[in-house]
Amino acid sequence: MEDNEKNLILDKTYTCPICDSKIKSKAVKTNVAKFVETKADLRPIHSNINVTKYETICCPHCGYAALTKNFSNTTQVQRKLLREKIQANYRDHEEVPCDTYSYDTAISRMKMALLCTVTKMGKESEIGNICLKISWLYQDLADTIPDDSPDAPKKEIYLNEAKNAGINAYEHLSKARMEEDYPIAGMNEATLDYLLAYLGYEKGEYQQAMQYLSNAVTTRGISPRLKEKCLDLKEILNEKLHNTEEE
Numbered sequence: 432m433e434d435n436e437k438n439l440i441l442d443k444t445y446t447c448p449i450c451d452s453k454i455k456s457k458a459v460k461t462n463v464a465k466f467v468e469t470k471a472d473l474r475p476i477h478s479n480i481n482v483t484k485y486e487t488i489c490c491p492h493c494g495y496a497a498l499t500k501n502f503s504n505t506t507q508v509q510r511k512l513l514r515e516k517i518q519a520n521y522r523d524h525e526e527v528p529c530d531t532y533s534y535d536t537a538i539s540r541m542k543m544a545l546l547c548t549v550t551k552m553g554k555e556s557e558i559g560n561i562c563l564k565i566s567w568l569y570q571d572l573a574d575t576i577p578d579d580s581p582d583a584p585k586k587e588i589y590l591n592e593a594k595n596a597g598i599n600a601y602e603h604l605s606k607a608r609m610e611e612d613y614p615i616a617g618m619n620e621a622t623l624d625y626l627l628a629y630l631g632y633e634k635g636e637y638q639q640a641m642q643y644l645s646n647a648v649t650t651r652g653i654s655p656r657l658k659e660k661c662l663d664l665k666e667i668l669n670e671k672l673h674n675t676e677e678e
């Protein structure tokens with residue numbers, strides 16, 4: 432797996448928009464990831480690599496980090512904020528060379544992207560999207576630990592981190608839904624409403640989750656695959672709502 436992963440990625444060079452340094456970041460090669468399925472939280476699963484680990488660019492010289500697709504899109508005001516609040520407090524260093532990103536590395540890169548996105552007062556969708564990816568990475572990390580392993584307590588901690596990041600994603604993406612135009616964090620209306628329903632369910636807000644779910648199901652042109660996910664979640668939610676009424 433490790434060898435395999437190494438062959439699926441490459442180093443790309445970028446110019447940091449904050450400090451103008453030439454920096455390198457690892458990225459998954461085009462068309463090499465073998466898609467298997469999308470989990471209930473829309474987490475993509477590939478058989479040969481975890482693509483979410485390679486979706487950030489971080490500058491080791493000034494601390495600026497972002498999702499790859501947003502890295503170069505900064506306004507003058509945002510660059511000023513990042514220089515004053517991130518670069519001024521960051522210790523410039525050379526990155527330790529590595530073949531692949533571990534989960535620990537990927538999570539800390541994603542958290543740095545979150546800090547920078549909040550600092551630059553980025554859009555709710557951008558913040559929510561990063562929270563979602565932090566949740567996915569913790570979930571993936573938890574999945575690497577079997578239930579009966581001696582590391583089971585660690586698994587609990589990772590699952591808890593995944594849940595908290597999921598709740599943060601829920602807060603930011605539900606705000607984005609009210610303020611922004613689609614696509615929001617790369618999602619159309621049906622997909623976002625389904626995701627909010629799932630995250631609301633995880634948070635324990637079953638009524639609100641059901642509301643998002645009805646919106647998703649009635650959206651015109653919803654894909655059969657997404658509709659199937661909606662129906663699965665509806666079943667779980669109905670049970671939860673039923674049990675809550677009985678209490």
Ligand SMILES: [Zn+2]
Nearest residue numbers: 447450490493
């Ligand atoms: Zn920089």
